[in-house]
Amino acid sequence: TQRLPQLVGKGRAMEMIMTAGMIDAETAKSYGLVNHVVPQAELLEFTKGIASKIMRNSPSAIGKAIKAVNANYKHDVDGFDVEIRNFGKCFGTEDFKEGTAAFLEKRKASFSGK
Structure with a gap:
């Protein structure tokens, strides 16, 4: 309800x-x-494709994004504030440096997961 x-x-x-x-x-x-x-016969392969796309991104950024989205569903929590703080925390990380370097070098990023 x-x-x-x-x-x-x-x-x-x-x-x-x-x-x-x-x-x-x-x-x-x-x-x-x-x-x-999707048809049940294609479900596992389809979900593996989505997981593969997620895994190509920065683990720390994915984690912060999950926290920001979930904050919107918590009572007395300002989801926008959580988003802004988590966005700021992504700067200066090794993943941020790798992502920026990969973009500038026109290559796929290789994130460490740290």
């Missing part, structure tokens, strides 16, 4: 809650409840 209206809008949430109706995968995708719909 609290998160669903935030995700799909009040009208859709009320209908889903009051009717206890089921929705199919494509509807869930169109409502923004899921990011992707």
